[in-house]
Amino acid sequence: MLPTLSHDEILRYSRHLLIPEVGLEGQQKLKAASVLVIGTGGLGSPVALYLAAAGIGRIGLVDYDVVDFSNLQRQVIHGESTLGKLKVESARQRMLDINPDIQVDVYNEMFTSENAFRIADPYDIIIDGTDNFPTRYLTNDLCVLTGKPNVYGSIYRFDGQASVFNAGDDSPCYRCLFPEPPPPGLVPSCAEGGVLGILPGTIGTIQATEAIKLILGIGESLSGKLLLYSALDMSFDFVKLRKNPNCKVCGEHPEVTTLIDYEQFCGMPANDHDSGSAGDEWDISATELKARLDAGDALHLIDVREPHELAISRIPGADLIPLGQLAARMHELNSADEIVLFCKIGTRSVRALEVLASAGFRKIKNLDGGINAWAEEVDPSLPIY
Ligand SMILES: [Zn+2]
Numbered sequence: 001m002l003p004t005l006s007h008d009e010i011l012r013y014s015r016h017l018l019i020p021e022v023g024l025e026g027q028q029k030l031k032a033a034s035v036l037v038i039g040t041g042g043l044g045s046p047v048a049l050y051l052a053a054a055g056i057g058r059i060g061l062v063d064y065d066v067v068d069f070s071n072l073q074r075q076v077i078h079g080e081s082t083l084g085k086l087k088v089e090s091a092r093q094r095m096l097d098i099n100p101d102i103q104v105d106v107y108n109e110m111f112t113s114e115n116a117f118r119i120a121d122p123y124d125i126i127i128d129g130t131d132n133f134p135t136r137y138l139t140n141d142l143c144v145l146t147g148k149p150n151v152y153g154s155i156y157r158f159d160g161q162a163s164v165f166n167a168g169d170d171s172p173c174y175r176c177l178f179p180e181p182p183p184p185g186l187v188p189s190c191a192e193g194g195v196l197g198i199l200p201g202t203i204g205t206i207q208a209t210e211a212i213k214l215i216l217g218i219g220e221s222l223s224g225k226l227l228l229y230s231a232l233d234m235s236f237d238f239v240k241l242r243k244n245p246n247c248k249v250c251g252e253h254p255e256v257t258t259l260i261d262y263e264q265f266c267g268m269p270a271n272d273h274d275s276g277s278a279g280d281e282w283d284i285s286a287t288e289l290k291a292r293l294d295a296g297d298a299l300h301l302i303d304v305r306e307p308h309e310l311a312i313s314r315i316p317g318a319d320l321i322p323l324g325q326l327a328a329r330m331h332e333l334n335s336a337d338e339i340v341l342f343c344k345i346g347t348r349s350v351r352a353l354e355v356l357a358s359a360g361f362r363k364i365k366n367l368d369g370g371i372n373a374w375a376e377e378v379d380p381s382l383p384i385y
Helices: 008-014 023-030 042-052 087-098 116-120 133-146 199-216 262-266 285-292 307-311 347-358 369-378
Strands: 032-037 057-062 103-107 125-128 149-156 159-167 225-230 233-240 299-303 338-342 363-368
Touching: 008 023, 023 199, 032 042, 032 087, 042 057, 042 087, 042 199, 087 103, 116 133, 133 149, 133 262, 133 285, 149 199, 159 199, 199 225, 285 299, 285 363, 285 369, 299 363, 338 347, 338 369, 347 363, 363 369
Parallel strands: 032 057, 032 125, 057 103, 125 149, 299 338, 338 363
Antiparallel strands: 149 159, 159 225, 225 233
């Protein structure tokens, strides 16, 4: 039995009710539906806003972060009035302002193998709005193991992807497409590489559209297709996907029959803003580095960021060797020197440290927290970005 609509709801959704493919029954289906949105960031913002406005009866939000100033360029569900607040609470407040007739459940916790079954249990559809590899594989495997559709989206700079995984018998999963995660450090996060603020709006609204089509059972879904979007070219390309019979989770002889440790599987943390650490033995704090420079210690500072980042902030005396050029320009370094590597937040410099360590360098350090930590602890005249 589908839930009925009040007169207020009929007026609210009148533009839906006028579409024959939706109609009164379709709107009742939306009201009866439940969708879990993992992440309330760039992708999760438009997803949650539009699902709320569309009248999805029950929406779950998972995030453990708080609203930060650097989020507002793209995470349009949050605002200055909710800076510092829990993202799930900030998002719920905005969604209930748009539509108080819906139920918004919040899970202020990291989405993990331990809690994923419990959190996802009440929902029909899962939308992955997190954009980091461990959570993406976790969400994929969870959806395969529980038989729930997984509405996928991914963004970087000007390019986005979207698909619908595990939506029926022949529907491939994310692992059918990408059996293994990329090597750690190969694919930079948006926190390191940046993202056009509008891009998650484009991809997130596509994810919300796909979820609504699944609920209504209309149109042709993105299942079996990978949408590739380029904002620069304004192009939408589609790649045909097939279910892989040898897929480790959805194939004929699955090896993955329960959730695993996805941070270990991917070799990276399940978030996109953790500052990098190379471990105590290799790390040097900004304060410690300043003290050593003041004491006259001969340290060779290597900035492994990209050239355009120098316009934002720089540490005097540092030489620029972008991470991608390090292997080819290693001859510029002397392994007898004490070398301190840094980037924006310490993730690229950890990779740089590994490159040098594997080439036999031993007197190398990683500036913990990068130039942002230097700006915070040592030189407040520098901006944090
Ligand atoms: Zn698969």
